[in-house]
Amino acid sequence: MAPTQAASVLVASNRGPISYDVREDGSLHAKRGGGGLVSGLSAIGPETGALWVCSALGDGDREAVRRGVGEQGVRMLDIDADVHADAYNGIANSALWFVHHMLYQTPLEPVFDAEFRRQWASYETYNRAFAEALAEEAAPGAAVLVQDYHLTLVPRMLRELRPDLRIGHFSHTPWAPPDYFRLLPDDIAAQVLGGILGADRAAFLTQRWADAFTECCHAVLGPGIPSGTRIGVHGLGADADFLRERSHRPDVAERMAELREQIGTTADGKPRQAIVRVDRTELSKNIVRGLLAYRELLTDRPEWRERVVHVAFAYPSRQDLAVYRDYMAEVERLAEEINSQYGTPGWTPVLLNMKDDFARSLASYRLADVALVNPIRDGMNLVAKEMPVVSDDGCVLVLSREAGAYEELGEDAITVNPYDVSGTARALHEALTMPLDERAERTKRLAAAATALPPAQWFLDQLNALDS
Known part of the structure; x- marks a missing residue:
């Protein structure tokens, strides 16, 4: 009209x-x-x-x-x-x-x-x-x-x-x-x-x-x-007011409880750490190499087995194009392969979900210990900006140098070459072992940079x- x-x-x-x-x-x-x-x-x-x-x-x-x-x-x-x-x-x-x-x-x-x-x-x-x-x-x-x-x-x-x-x-x-x-x-x-x-x-x-x-x-x-x-x-930049208000609604709290239960605890009762990614299943988002890096982390550093979970939300994108359907199938295949290779009765290494759910995405933002944002190339990548804003206890950002957000956030992130799977695995280990006080300080600076130019x-x- x-x-x-x-x-x-x-x-x-x-x-x-x-x-x-x-x-x-x-x-x-x-x-x-x-x-x-x-x-x-x-x-x-x-x-x-x-x-x-x-x-x-x-x-x-x-x-x-x-x-x-x-x-x-x-x-x-x-x-x-x-x-x-x-x-x-x-x-x-x-x-x-x-x-x-x-x-x-x-x-x-x-x-x-x-x-x-x-x-x-x-x-x-x-x-x-x-x-x-x-x-x-x-x-x-x-x-x-x-x-x-x-x-x-x-x-x-x-x-x-x-x-x-x-x-x-x-x-x-x-x-x-x-x-x-x-x-x-x-x-x-x-x-x-x-x-x-x-x-x-x-x-x-x-x-x-x-x-x-x-x-x-x-x-x-x-x-x-x-x-x-x-x-x-x-x-x-990220819309801080909207994100913080929306991420504390009851539906997000419900999904946080579900996610915590799925992630589970270690043998000594401590919550497992969570490496979180939230992306459309878009070729440029580099989800497959992210999974390969996580698998290499579990292979080379067996101490992380049963202590960490990769929460991977890969939402459908452009499914009318065959190359995108094929990519989504490869993401699913690789996640299943990692779970089959390393999973135990009490531990699922990769929690993969391919059904779009904004409330669940926000829940994962709040509980993430590590945010994995490793695109091959990205104009900006708002997920990299949103996670530090919403995080409850601070999260370490592992960020591709090929994301536009790197220009503003690179100083307080752990930077990776998106093609370097071994380098990304090492970055994940560094992120998981970062002291909590340093993690919290970096998150504050990331959130400030991320919200410098809100959408309006x-x-x-x-x-x-x-x-x-």
């Missing part, structure tokens, strides 16, 4: 703040999402005339659009389902995501053939639908904040339609270095960069990703490329920067 008046602040993203399901009786059920953008828009207040433009993602969303059901401040675009599938799965998640996270097995992939070009045409169509909707809804001189790799072409398209607008683009992923970015066909690489350079300001989660973008522009488009685009950095302020800073 579009607002009746032109909007002065607009946000564009693939996923919106609300989604719909069709129930058995034919009625529509609305479910609200969360995250930094939701917090940000609520921070600027309803009087600003803000509008969120997003895509209908499923049958329920499309039915809501067809019935004219919606809420003030949200416009959902019913883009053809096949076009959306090509743009979202074919290009955004299977090409741009893989490039920026450097995930390709290059002897075999990528293959940029006629089918890729067909999907790229859908990506252009998808981006144009957003640009046209934004141009239609925006008040003169409005501020438009375009989000992420799904919509890299929108700023340039929108600039051509509405040169009066103030346009920002924010990248939530890492940005690939030039040599890897140039796996993309030359014209496509130029189109992606040129699309973002249609914005007045392009912003990133860390200085490293911002510098990589600039280097790609010089490598692909030539040095000193004429553009008025300014580059910015906004390191999205992160959003407002981007908005204010467009006025600079």
Whole structure:
């Protein structure tokens, strides 16, 4: 449902703040999402005339659009389902995501053939639908904040339609270095960069990703490329107030009791230590190497057997892509193998759960002794920031140097090379043996750094920067 008046602040993203399901009786059920953008828009207040433009993602969303059901401040675009599938799965998640996270097995992939070009045409169509909707809804001189790799072409398209607008683009992923970015066909690489350079300001989660973008522009488009685009950095932080309040509700307490029982105690009655990870089963999260490192810890340091449990929450992600289904199966297989190899009647070495449960995630944050965050590559990784904020007694953060969060948290974490399984095993041992007073002090500093730019302020800073 579009607002009746032109909007002065607009946000564009693939996923919106609300989604719909069709129930058995034919009625529509609305479910609200969360995250930094939701917090940000609520921070600027309803009087600003803000509008969120997003895509209908499923049958329920499309039915809501067809019935004219919606809420003030949200416009959902019913883009053809096949076009959306090509743009979202074919290009955004299977090409741009893989490039920026450097995930390709290059002897075999990528293959940029006629089918890729067909999907790229859908990506252009998808981006144009957003640009046209934004141009239609925006008040003169409005501020438009375009989000992420799904919509890299929108700023340039929108600039051509509405040169009066103030346009920002924010990248939530890492940005690939030039040599890897140039796996993309030359014209496509130029189109992606040129699309973002249609914005007045392009912003990133860390200085490293911002510098990589600039280097790609010089490598692909030539040095000193004429553009008025300014580059910015906004390191999205954890929402401390929300997390601390939500993590002390009764449902979290119930799950903490369940987890403590599952983790159990040692032979002398002491609680076992918990190494906790909470991730989507996303290729870049490096869950398999984390399990391999834990297995190596148990192999090389048998004193940890029956004294530690790896609590691994690996929630489904992009299960419509075969490579993700295969990865999830490998996570499950390896966890079962470790439990079979080392488990005893009173000790399950790996507690693996693959059913998404936010309350249980928060419960694990509170009781973690060690937080394992070892992505191959990550734009930020909010789990690394959330765990120290929620932790009851302090936790040691074992953190990949390839996570964006490393830029802010690295000094008080134990840093690992995400590919070095033996090094990660040694880091886990160091974390498990860290004195409690040092652990508590590090956790305080981590929590302070993690909450330096909470979501509402992160959003407002981007908005204010467009006025600079």
